[in-house]
Amino acid sequence: MASGSANASATKAIFGMIALGGLVFTLPTVLIIGVGMTPTIAAFMIDRRREKYTTLCVGGMNFVGVLPFVIKLWSEDHSYDKAFDILADPFTWLSMMGAAAIGWAIYIVAPGVVAMALAMRIEQRISSLRRRQRDLVEEWGPGVAGSAEVEPEESSADADTDADVGQPG
Amino acid sequence: MAGTITLKDRFDIDSDAPLPELDSPHATAYACSDRMANNNDLIALLCDPAVPVRIEAVDSLRNFPGYGLINYIDWGVVPWAPNGRRQAVVIMMRPGGGRVFKSLDAINEPMTDEFLIKGFLTPAAATLKELSTRGLSHRAIRPTNLFYTSQDQRSIMFGECVTAPPAIDQPAFIEPIESAMADVTARGEGGLLDDLFSLGVTTLFLVLGKNPLGKTIDYNKLLEDRISSGSYTPIVGQNRIPMHILELLRGLMSDDPRDRWGLRDIDLWIGGQRLTPKQPKLPMRARRPLVVGGREYENIRSAAHALARNWPISGEIIRGQDFDSWLRRSLPDDRVNASVEKIAGNRATIESSAKGDEPKLVTKVSMALDTAAPIAHKGLAAHVDGIGPTLALHFNDESMRQKVAEFINGRFVSQWMSLQTRTRPELMQAYSTLERLPAVLLQTGPGFGLERCLYELNPYMHCRSPMIEHLFVTKVEELVPALEAVAQGSTVPPIPMDRHIAAFLVARSTDVDDRFLRPLAVKSDAPAAEAIAVLRILARVQAMQRNGPMAGLAAWMASLLTPAVNAYHNLKLRRSVEANLTLATDTGLLTELLKSVDDGKAVQRDEQGYARAKQEHQQCVSQITQMTSDLQNKDILASELGEQVAAVVSGVVASLGSSVIIIFFIA
Known part of the structure; x- marks a missing residue:
C-alpha cells in the first residue's frame, strides 16, 4: 500500500519534471498562452461548479482566440522578441479578449434560450394532453373527467320518450 | 242502436x-x-x-238435450x-215461464203428484243423467233457481249454474252435510250425489209449496241437529209428507252417500215401484260424550265438527288425557283410532307436539275423526277443490288470504286423500296443484306467492292486476293487447308488470316459466334492470302469441329503457343505441326493442372502455399538473441545462474554429 502510494508520487514527480522541462523549452508559447488565456483563468477562479461549465465555455472560445498567435509564433520565430511583438499588437488583444467575450456571451445567453425552448416544448405537450382530454370527454362524456355525471343527453332523451308515451302509436 | x-x-x-x-x-x-x-x-x-265463472261448464253445456x-x-x-x-x-x-219460487220465503200452491213426477222429477232426472254423462254437476239446484218452461207452467227446468262457483248460493240446508260444513265459497265442485240431495230438499219445497223450515233458521243449530239426528228429520220437521213421497225424500236426503238414492232409484220410483222408506242412518255415537267448549258432543262427526269450529281451544283438549281415553275406550270403531294415529301420530307424539303446532294437530285429528268432512284449519273449512274459489272471492281480505296460505302450507290434502275409503279421481287435478303450491308460496317475488296460487287454483280466473282488471283478460293472448290499451290511456302506470300479471302469465302460459320471473325479484343496481326483465317477458309473450305490433306498449317500454341507454358511457354508442331504440319503437315489436338494449357484451365493452378512458384522462391530468409545475420552474431547470448547452456549443465552435485556423495556417 505504502509502496503503491510512493510509486504514484514518483510518477507525478517524473511527469512534473518533464512538464517543467517542456515549459522551460517553450517559454515564449507559455507567455502568449499565459497572457492570452487570462479570461479563462479568471473564469476558472469564479466558477463554483464542479463541472466547470463556465471555464469550459469561456476557455474553449478563448483558446480559439489565442491559437492563431501561438501558431504564428511557432511558424515564424519561437522567441521572446516575437512573443512580445505579438503581445504588443492591439489586434492580438482584441482577438484573444474578443473570443473570450464571445465565450462569456454564449455562457450568459444559452440558459435563456434553453428556457425558452423548454417552455415551448412543455406548452406543446400540455396542449396535446388537453386535446386528448377533450377528445376523451367528447367520446365518453364529462363523467370520464370524474365530475358529476349530469349529462344533457339524458334530460333530452327523457323529454323525447315522454312525448312518445303521451301520444302513442 | x-x-x-x-x-x-x-x-x-x-x-x-x-x-x-x-x-x-x-x-x-x-x-x-x-x-x-x-x-x-x-x-x-x-x-x-x-266472482269466478264456471267457464269450463258453459263450454260443456252447449247443445244440452231436453227441457x-x-x-x-x-x-x-x-x-x-x-x-x-x-x-x-x-x-x-229465456225460460218460457217465470221463476217457481221468487224467494225461499215464498208460498206456492203445493205440487200435485202428477206434476211433480211428469213436470219436475222426470226432466230433472234426465238432466242430472246428461250432466253426469258430461262429467258435470249442477250444484245450484234450489227452489229459487227453478223456472217454468212455458207460460202454461207445464214443467219445470233448472236455472243456470255457471255464473258463480259451485254451490256458493245454496242455502246450507239444501246441501248435504259435508258441503254444509264447508265455508260457503269452499264447497267444491261436488258431484251427482250432492245434486241429488239438493233435488230432494227442492222436491220437499215443491211438495209443501213453502219452505219446510219456516222463516227463521238458525243454520248452526240446524247443522248440529242434522249431524246428530240425520238431515231428514230436522229439515222436514213437523210437516206432513205423503207416504209415497216420503220414500223419495228419505232416499234423496240420506246423509250417507252410499245410501242416497241414485238416478236409477228415481227412475224406478217414477215408474211406480214403491219401497219401504229408509230409516236415516245416524252417525256413530261414542259411549260417552266429548266435552268441547263446555258442550257435550255424543257422536264422532259432531265431536270432529266441534273440535274444528273451536280450534283455538281444541289443541289443549286433544293433548289432554281425557281425549285419549275417549278415543281409545269410547269409540265403537277402532278404525277411527287407527286413522288418528296414522295422521296425527301416537299418543306420545300428540302430547309432545309444540304449542305452535296445535292448529295443525286439530286439523289432522278432526280430519281423521270425520274423513268425509271438509278439511278445517284455523276456522277455514274447505273441500279440496273449494280452496280456489275461496281465494278468488276473498283475495282482498287479508285474514282470509292468511288462512288460505296456511291451509296450503299445511299440506293436509295428501293426508286427507289417504283417509278416503273410495278413490276420488275428480280431485286429482286439484290435489296435484295443491301439492305444488307450498313451494310457490315459499318464494316471495313476482310470479309467486298467493297471486300464483290464485291463478293455479282457478284456471279460468281473469287477471286481477289493477292495471288491466277492467279489461277482463282471461287468456295469455289477450294480455299484450290489454297492456297496449293501457298504454294508449291517459294515465300510464309506472311499469307494465305487477305480481298479478307475472303470476297470471306463468300459470297460464307454457312459454313463460319461473326462469323468466326470477330476475323480477332480484334488486339490481344495473340501470333499467327491472324494465329489461319485464321487456324480456312481454317480448316473448308478444312473439309467441303473435300479437302483432303494439306501438303504445313499445313506446311505454322505450321510456322505461332510457336509463339503460343512458348507462352507455360512450356517447357515440349511446346515440347509436338511441337511434336503434327509436327505430325499434316505431316497429311496435318488443323483441326489436329488446335487441336494441339487451346486449351484454356491448355493455361490458363500454364499461371496460370507459374505465380505460377514465384512467387515461387521469393520467393526462397528472401529466399536465407536472408540466405546469415544470413550466413555472423552467428557469431553474434551464439554468443547469443552459450551462451545459453553452459548454457544448462553445466546445463545438472552438473545435471547428481551431480546425479552421490550423488548416488555414497549414495551407
Whole structure:
C-alpha cells in the first residue's frame, strides 16, 4: 500500500519534471498562452461548479482566440522578441479578449434560450394532453373527467320518450 | 242502436233492457237477440267480475238435450259501456215461464203428484243423467233457481249454474252435510250425489209449496241437529209428507252417500215401484260424550265438527288425557283410532307436539275423526277443490288470504286423500296443484306467492292486476293487447308488470316459466334492470302469441329503457343505441326493442372502455399538473441545462474554429 502510494508520487514527480522541462523549452508559447488565456483563468477562479461549465465555455472560445498567435509564433520565430511583438499588437488583444467575450456571451445567453425552448416544448405537450382530454370527454362524456355525471343527453332523451308515451302509436 | 252491445258479431245485448226477474245472485240479466238465428228470446247474464265463472261448464253445456235445464248458447267477454269495463256474459235461452219460487220465503200452491213426477222429477232426472254423462254437476239446484218452461207452467227446468262457483248460493240446508260444513265459497265442485240431495230438499219445497223450515233458521243449530239426528228429520220437521213421497225424500236426503238414492232409484220410483222408506242412518255415537267448549258432543262427526269450529281451544283438549281415553275406550270403531294415529301420530307424539303446532294437530285429528268432512284449519273449512274459489272471492281480505296460505302450507290434502275409503279421481287435478303450491308460496317475488296460487287454483280466473282488471283478460293472448290499451290511456302506470300479471302469465302460459320471473325479484343496481326483465317477458309473450305490433306498449317500454341507454358511457354508442331504440319503437315489436338494449357484451365493452378512458384522462391530468409545475420552474431547470448547452456549443465552435485556423495556417 505504502509502496503503491510512493510509486504514484514518483510518477507525478517524473511527469512534473518533464512538464517543467517542456515549459522551460517553450517559454515564449507559455507567455502568449499565459497572457492570452487570462479570461479563462479568471473564469476558472469564479466558477463554483464542479463541472466547470463556465471555464469550459469561456476557455474553449478563448483558446480559439489565442491559437492563431501561438501558431504564428511557432511558424515564424519561437522567441521572446516575437512573443512580445505579438503581445504588443492591439489586434492580438482584441482577438484573444474578443473570443473570450464571445465565450462569456454564449455562457450568459444559452440558459435563456434553453428556457425558452423548454417552455415551448412543455406548452406543446400540455396542449396535446388537453386535446386528448377533450377528445376523451367528447367520446365518453364529462363523467370520464370524474365530475358529476349530469349529462344533457339524458334530460333530452327523457323529454323525447315522454312525448312518445303521451301520444302513442 | 243505443245501449246495444254486441258479442261475437252475433248476439245483440240491450243494456237498456234489464230483466231483474231473471237475475242470478251474481249475474244481471238483460234482453238479448241472436242475429244469426233471428231469435229474440235470449237473455244475457252479465257476470259479476269479482266472482269466478264456471267457464269450463258453459263450454260443456252447449247443445244440452231436453227441457230440464236452461239452454246455454254461448259466452264471451264484452265491453260493457254502462260501467266502462269488460265483463263476461253468458247467453242462454229465456225460460218460457217465470221463476217457481221468487224467494225461499215464498208460498206456492203445493205440487200435485202428477206434476211433480211428469213436470219436475222426470226432466230433472234426465238432466242430472246428461250432466253426469258430461262429467258435470249442477250444484245450484234450489227452489229459487227453478223456472217454468212455458207460460202454461207445464214443467219445470233448472236455472243456470255457471255464473258463480259451485254451490256458493245454496242455502246450507239444501246441501248435504259435508258441503254444509264447508265455508260457503269452499264447497267444491261436488258431484251427482250432492245434486241429488239438493233435488230432494227442492222436491220437499215443491211438495209443501213453502219452505219446510219456516222463516227463521238458525243454520248452526240446524247443522248440529242434522249431524246428530240425520238431515231428514230436522229439515222436514213437523210437516206432513205423503207416504209415497216420503220414500223419495228419505232416499234423496240420506246423509250417507252410499245410501242416497241414485238416478236409477228415481227412475224406478217414477215408474211406480214403491219401497219401504229408509230409516236415516245416524252417525256413530261414542259411549260417552266429548266435552268441547263446555258442550257435550255424543257422536264422532259432531265431536270432529266441534273440535274444528273451536280450534283455538281444541289443541289443549286433544293433548289432554281425557281425549285419549275417549278415543281409545269410547269409540265403537277402532278404525277411527287407527286413522288418528296414522295422521296425527301416537299418543306420545300428540302430547309432545309444540304449542305452535296445535292448529295443525286439530286439523289432522278432526280430519281423521270425520274423513268425509271438509278439511278445517284455523276456522277455514274447505273441500279440496273449494280452496280456489275461496281465494278468488276473498283475495282482498287479508285474514282470509292468511288462512288460505296456511291451509296450503299445511299440506293436509295428501293426508286427507289417504283417509278416503273410495278413490276420488275428480280431485286429482286439484290435489296435484295443491301439492305444488307450498313451494310457490315459499318464494316471495313476482310470479309467486298467493297471486300464483290464485291463478293455479282457478284456471279460468281473469287477471286481477289493477292495471288491466277492467279489461277482463282471461287468456295469455289477450294480455299484450290489454297492456297496449293501457298504454294508449291517459294515465300510464309506472311499469307494465305487477305480481298479478307475472303470476297470471306463468300459470297460464307454457312459454313463460319461473326462469323468466326470477330476475323480477332480484334488486339490481344495473340501470333499467327491472324494465329489461319485464321487456324480456312481454317480448316473448308478444312473439309467441303473435300479437302483432303494439306501438303504445313499445313506446311505454322505450321510456322505461332510457336509463339503460343512458348507462352507455360512450356517447357515440349511446346515440347509436338511441337511434336503434327509436327505430325499434316505431316497429311496435318488443323483441326489436329488446335487441336494441339487451346486449351484454356491448355493455361490458363500454364499461371496460370507459374505465380505460377514465384512467387515461387521469393520467393526462397528472401529466399536465407536472408540466405546469415544470413550466413555472423552467428557469431553474434551464439554468443547469443552459450551462451545459453553452459548454457544448462553445466546445463545438472552438473545435471547428481551431480546425479552421490550423488548416488555414497549414495551407
